[in-house]
Amino acid sequence: MNFFIKLQDKISEFKLQINYMKKFPKIVFIGSTHFSLFPLKELYMKQYNIVGIITSPDNPLHKKGESFSPVKKYALENNIPFLQPVNLLDDSFLKNLKAWNADIQIVVSFKILPQKVWNLPKMGSFNLHASILPQYRGAAPINWVIINGEKRTGLTTFFIEEKIDSGKIIFQKEIEIGKEETAGELENKLKKMSGSMIIKTLEKIMKNQIKLIDQKNINSFKYAPKISTKDCRIQWNDPSIESIYNKIRGLSPHPAAWTLLFFNKKKFVRFKIFIVKKILKKHSIPIGLIFISSYEMQISVKEGFISVVEGQIEGKKRMNIKDLINGIKINKNLFVL
Known part of the structure; x- marks a missing residue:
């Protein structure tokens, strides 16, 4: 008898978890790097409704011998559906992406998305960028803030628009840069912040509590281009x-x-x-x-x-x-x- 009571309790608990997840929007997560992995884990562990993941194609010639991204590895370990498009405008990819019927897309450390991808969800697509935008738009903000001797940096979430890193700002958080801090140490610090930033941004959007900041109204900005040898x-x-x-x-x-x-x-x-x-x-x-x-x-x-x-x-x-x-x-x- 006790066994059946415990079983019913477990079933009830499971149903509650399912219902709890259903109140969240359907999320497609887009990312490829170890930096992307931190917010993805946060979303998954807090039982947000991740319906699918987009990550980079496998690379058998990768220098460290890892043929696929850490994001794909996490998707495989947790049975999350994923896509690895070579071409983001490929008809087959777009068809599969639409089938997920996402309410919102979250982008962390990925290449530039075409409008057909970022404009798909009804709640939009937002990106996490490792600087206080509009400062240090571009591919290498963590490196350039230190190279240029900045004292502060942080994270920004913003809705994706046509121009790179120029969409309306949703949420920002600043931190100090240590006088002896390396780019690797700063990246680790920002990684640890990234999960909570994504959750706070998502909650603000869901509760309609966002006050968007238009980057066009901020005059000064610096670029963080890709670093060459x-x-x-x-x-x-x-x-x-x-x-x-x-x-x-x-x-x-x-x-x-x-x-x-x-x-x-x-x-x-x-x-x-x-x-x-x-x-x-x-x-x-x-x-x-x-x-x-x-x-x-x-x-x-x-x-x-x-x-x-x-x-x-x-x-x-x-x-x-x-x-x-x-x-x-x-x-x-x-x-x-």
């Missing part, structure tokens, strides 16, 4: 040590700032630099010379020295400076270009 090269003759320091931490750990290191037998190798300290000091030493002790590598710049804490010489793994110095077994006639 050329952008990552360190300019040691930069007159500002702060600028060099910000560039290195703004590109760490990915895509990583680099320089050419005069290594051995008149050979230059690529040298990635991840973590540094800045030493302000007047001197008359030529720029780019390297001074090595048993535990330290200092590179001369106009306003002092950049002390390397972690780096990676081409063909070797990332190391702390002590191991790196032991590995090169050279302590003089070294310089960078």
Whole structure:
């Protein structure tokens, strides 16, 4: 008898959960990166009604050996339907997307959507962007805020419109950037905020509590374009040590700032630099010379020295400076270009 009572209780509890989920709008989640994964997990764990996921196609040539996105992996683990369109305007893809009959689409870290996709749900499509828009529109806001020496950044949700990152703002949250913080550390901080940002935005939309801010009414803005390999090269003759320091931490750990290191037998190798300290000091030493002790590598710049804490010489793994110095077994006639 007790068994049947417990079973009925479980069935009732399950029905309540089903009804609870049904009060939420039908959501299509669109994303591909590890950053996307955080808000997706938050939505799923809080039992929002995710009817499907759009993520990037598999890439068997991916450098880390992962042929598909972390978002696809999560969809497979939790039996969530997903689509991986090569072409977002493909008729077959659009037909399958329409069949989900989503009320709203949530986009986090994905490529540009055509109007036929973002304009489909009746409640619209909103995007999460890793900056305080309209500042740092573009592909690499986390890197550029640090490279440019900003003191604050944050997250913005906005309704998607035709122009990239220019739609009406729904919700924003600001945070401080640490003086020594790298792009990787800042990204982790923003990831942890992203889930609650998505939930708050969704709740505001559902309750019709949004007060949209038109970006056209905000005059000043900066761009955050995609970073090329050329952008990552360190300019040691930069007159500002702060600028060099910000560039290195703004590109760490990915895509990583680099320089050419005069290594051995008149050979230059690529040298990635991840973590540094800045030493302000007047001197008359030529720029780019390297001074090595048993535990330290200092590179001369106009306003002092950049002390390397972690780096990676081409063909070797990332190391702390002590191991790196032991590995090169050279302590003089070294310089960078």
